[in-house]
Amino acid sequence: MKDVVLFSGNEAIARGAFEAGVRVAAGYPGTPSTEILENIVQYSSIYAEWAPNEKVAFEVALGAAYGGARALAAMKHVGVNVASDPLLTASYTGVNAGLVLVSADDPGMHSSQNEQDNRHYARFAKIPMFEPSDSQEAKDFTIRAFEVSEEYDTPVLLRTTTRVNHGKSVVRLSKPKVNTRGRFERNFCKYVMVPAHGIKRHAIVEERLIRLRDLSNSIDLNFIEWGYSSIGIITSGVSYHYVKEVLPDASVLKLGMTYPLPDKLIQSFAGKVKTLYVVEELDPFLEDQIRALGINVIGKERFPKIGELNPTLVAMGLGVEIPKQEAETVPVPPRPPTLCAGCPHRGFFYVLRKLGAIVAGDIGCYTLSVLPPLETMDTCVCMGASIGNALGIKRAMPQDDNRPVIAVIGDSTFVHAGIPGLIDAVYNGTAITVCILDNHTTAMTGGQNHPASGKTLRGEDAPRLDLVALVRAVGVEDVYIVDPYDLAALEVALRNAIQAGKPSVVITNRPCLLNDKKIKNRAIAVNLEACTGCCLCFKLGCPAIESICTDGNRLKAKINADLCSGCEVCIQVCRSGAIQCEKE
Amino acid sequence: MNIRLAGVGGQGILVASEILCDMLLASGLDVKKTEVHGMAQRGGTVISDVRFGPKVYSPIVPEGKVDILLAFEQMEALRYLPSLKPGGTVIVNEQRIFPSSVASGKIDYPEEIEKCLMTVAANVISINALALAKKAGLVKAVNVCLLGALATCLNINEPIWEAVIAEKFKGRNLDANLRAFELGCEASLMRDLKLGVVIPK
Numbered sequence: 045m046k047d048v049v050l051f052s053g054n055e056a057i058a059r060g061a062f063e064a065g066v067r068v069a070a071g072y073p074g075t076p077s078t079e080i081l082e083n084i085v086q087y088s089s090i091y092a093e094w095a096p097n098e099k100v101a102f103e104v105a106l107g108a109a110y111g112g113a114r115a116l117a118a119m120k121h122v123g124v125n126v127a128s129d130p131l132l133t134a135s136y137t138g139v140n141a142g143l144v145l146v147s148a149d150d151p152g153m154h155s156s157q158n159e160q161d162n163r164h165y166a167r168f169a170k171i172p173m174f175e176p177s178d179s180q181e182a183k184d185f186t187i188r189a190f191e192v193s194e195e196y197d198t199p200v201l202l203r204t205t206t207r208v209n210h211g212k213s214v215v216r217l218s219k220p221k222v223n224t225r226g227r228f229e230r231n232f233c234k235y236v237m238v239p240a241h242g243i244k245r246h247a248i249v250e251e252r253l254i255r256l257r258d259l260s261n262s263i264d265l266n267f268i269e270w271g272y273s274s275i276g277i278i279t280s281g282v283s284y285h286y287v288k289e290v291l292p293d294a295s296v297l298k299l300g301m302t303y304p305l306p307d308k309l310i311q312s313f314a315g316k317v318k319t320l321y322v323v324e325e326l327d328p329f330l331e332d333q334i335r336a337l338g339i340n341v342i343g344k345e346r347f348p349k350i351g352e353l354n355p356t357l358v359a360m361g362l363g364v365e366i367p368k369q370e371a372e373t374v375p376v377p378p379r380p381p382t383l384c385a386g387c388p389h390r391g392f393f394y395v396l397r398k399l400g401a402i403v404a405g406d407i408g409c410y411t412l413s414v415l416p417p418l419e420t421m422d423t424c425v426c427m428g429a430s431i432g433n434a435l436g437i438k439r440a441m442p443q444d445d446n447r448p449v450i451a452v453i454g455d456s457t458f459v460h461a462g463i464p465g466l467i468d469a470v471y472n473g474t475a476i477t478v479c480i481l482d483n484h485t486t487a488m489t490g491g492q493n494h495p496a497s498g499k500t501l502r503g504e505d506a507p508r509l510d511l512v513a514l515v516r517a518v519g520v521e522d523v524y525i526v527d528p529y530d531l532a533a534l535e536v537a538l539r540n541a542i543q544a545g546k547p548s549v550v551i552t553n554r555p556c557l558l559n560d561k562k563i564k565n566r567a568i569a570v571n572l573e574a575c576t577g578c579c580l581c582f583k584l585g586c587p588a589i590e591s592i593c594t595d596g597n598r599l600k601a602k603i604n605a606d607l608c609s610g611c612e613v614c615i616q617v618c619r620s621g622a623i624q625c626e627k628e
Numbered sequence: 629m630n631i632r633l634a635g636v637g638g639q640g641i642l643v644a645s646e647i648l649c650d651m652l653l654a655s656g657l658d659v660k661k662t663e664v665h666g667m668a669q670r671g672g673t674v675i676s677d678v679r680f681g682p683k684v685y686s687p688i689v690p691e692g693k694v695d696i697l698l699a700f701e702q703m704e705a706l707r708y709l710p711s712l713k714p715g716g717t718v719i720v721n722e723q724r725i726f727p728s729s730v731a732s733g734k735i736d737y738p739e740e741i742e743k744c745l746m747t748v749a750a751n752v753i754s755i756n757a758l759a760l761a762k763k764a765g766l767v768k769a770v771n772v773c774l775l776g777a778l779a780t781c782l783n784i785n786e787p788i789w790e791a792v793i794a795e796k797f798k799g800r801n802l803d804a805n806l807r808a809f810e811l812g813c814e815a816s817l818m819r820d821l822k823l824g825v826v827i828p829k
Contacts, residue, residue, distance in 0.1 A: 285687065355686045381637065
């Protein structure tokens with residue numbers, strides 16, 4: 045490999061883990077964090093795995109760190125919510141070998157259900173936090189995080205954002221270190237958090253924070269670039285580059301270690317500039333703490349707390365003029381994402397729509413069914429919430445409300461957080477129908493493996509978690525397994541499941557189209573003479589079905605052969621028999 | 629120097645921007661790239677910004693500072709037109725991909741796109757990359773074909789491009805991709821435009 049490469053932040057974090065001598069890495073896929081584990085897996089010196097969820101991933105990494113191996117856990121911001129239970133106590137136990145938790149935040153909500161700022165987790169858990177601003181720093185900070193973790197006996201939060209994770213910039217590679225930290229040593233008072241031990245550890249955590257603040261004041265990741273003294277800007281992460289783009293000659297305090305904040309360094313900087321700005325994405329995390337030091341700053345009154353920053357927004361906040369662009373343009377229709385042509389979920393939602401059910405949804409490709417024309421989803425909160433939400437909706441229903449209540453969840457998500465909800469349904473006898481849309485992969489993040497896909501992160505064969513046996517073991521008696529390309533069979537299964545009057549499960553069973561493109565057997569076309577222009581097929585929202593205007597301005601359907609995958613669902617939907625397989 | 633690639637999920641935009649970045653890195657420049665691809669495979673809008681020069685700060689191109697807009701689809705060229713610098717270049721694939729609202733006949737596809745582009749751009753290079761890709765024998769090579777058109781606007785030697793493309797595809801449809809690149813170059817040059825876009829050293 046060359047010494048100078050162009051890496052995404054995620055590739056750089058993986059490389060940093062390798063150079064730091066990491067031996068165990070675990071995570072759960074989630075944009076923008078997914079590629080960290082996907083790149084770590086290329087380094088054979090690291091054991092890497094997809095865990096069923098982020099809590100387990102963090103616990104695996106924590107156990108490895110107790111065991112004397114440097115370990116890394118990676119997840120997206122909402123994944124840290126799942127892992128927060130062990131995280132806040134890991135702060136008390138500390139580590140043996142270095143432990144780094146990567147939280148990949150998503151300002152701008154490019155692919156997330158909320159926009160939370162996970163810098164608060166560092167403060168909440170009382171652990172140090174590093175915020176890289178590009179790929180070189182992503183690699184360097186990962187290595188430094190392991191050193192600080194061991195020196196201060198604490199987990200370290202490496203917090204990134206989508207722009208850092210998915211941006212690419214130049215990285216210089218180094219040779220990996222050999223790290224042999226040792227083995228697990230029994231230490232009840234440190235690792236067994238019963239109250240008597242935990243209360244003593246809390247005092248250690250507070251004392252550690254004081255020492256970490258001293259480190260933050262002296263560490264070279266926090267530095268000043270002196271320019272003119274009329275404007276001083278305190279910034280971190282990718283915002284630093286927006287600031288440099290807009291005002292390359294202003295004085296800048298660049299923070300790489302953002303918790304605990306370097307109080308003395310900030311006070312000294314603030315005393316030497318006339319007007320002090322804080323430029324940061326999302327919450328006033330730095331700003332509030334700097335104000336608490338008694339320093340007056342300009343911050344969120346000039347820079348938005350919603351969405352991503354960019355050079356234009358930073359320029360506006362700093363009062364820098366932007367030339368106005370006068371393009372003559374016409375309205376451009378929006379282009380929302382859709383289920384792929386031939387996606388096995390499409391027919392399922394088409395049938396579900398007919399049943400007039402209340403549908404509690406979950407996180408995955410199928411969440412797109414909320415968009416027109418399917419519009420078949422009533423709630424979506426977090427991974428696994430569909431089943432719990434459905435249970436609550438069902439219990440809240442007045443007696444005269446007969447609408448069926450259905451939870452829709454993917455296979456990976458069901459394994460992640462759906463199983464306890466299903467146990468609740470059986471245990472408390474709540475008559476909902478849980479539909480597990482099994483496409484044998486974690487599709488939304490790009491097709492990662494999981495315990496029910498039969499492959500590991502390395503692509504090696506694994507025992508395949510049997511969802512049907514699992515559902516039965518939980519105590520569900522009414523289980524239906526259907527082919528989602530067979531609409532009639534789907535409808536029968538769904539109606540039977542709803543009428544069971546007790547907890548029931550419908551499992552659809554077809555692989556994700558992007559993983560398995562072999563469904564195309566015969567070409568499909570529309571017989572325009574037979575097409576009545578009823579437009580029913582458009583209700584599928586299939587990208588391969590286009591409209592054409594025929595004489596009399598009647599809309600008729602046309603199949604775009606370049607896009608069609610040959611699933612034949614549209615043939616089943618067409619009442620006039622106009623959509624047909626072409627003769628071979 | 630700022631290039632923005634824009635198109636529809638599934639068109640190979642991210643692969644194209646990777647090839648472009650590898651080529652620029654091989655030329656010894658500071659390069660930064662960013663992309664929005666959460667819904668990349670699901671037919672949504674995908675963009676990738678590529679910036680290069682002696683030193684690059686922000687990975688995102690500031691509004692109105694795009695030098696070359698490489699649009700993989702006509703409507704997407706229009707969507708990102710406000711990001712183009714006045715007097716900049718637009719390379720646009722003549723292909724039209726309908727969003728669901730247009731496909732089902734609810735909204736019309738915008739008309740006179742090239743005329744709108746000309747209000748900001750000094751040069752509009754319009755090529756039928758899908759047809760050229762088919763001619764090269766690989767429908768998926770639309771992206772490499774457009775890179776060929778882009779290459780005519782950047783004074784970087786063809787052997788560097790070819791080496792990077794060869795590295796990227798390593799035997800998988802390599803010949804068809806190289807052919808698509810060549811066809812893209814030719815189609816762009818046939819427009820006979822003197823563009824004068826020069827990479828800063």
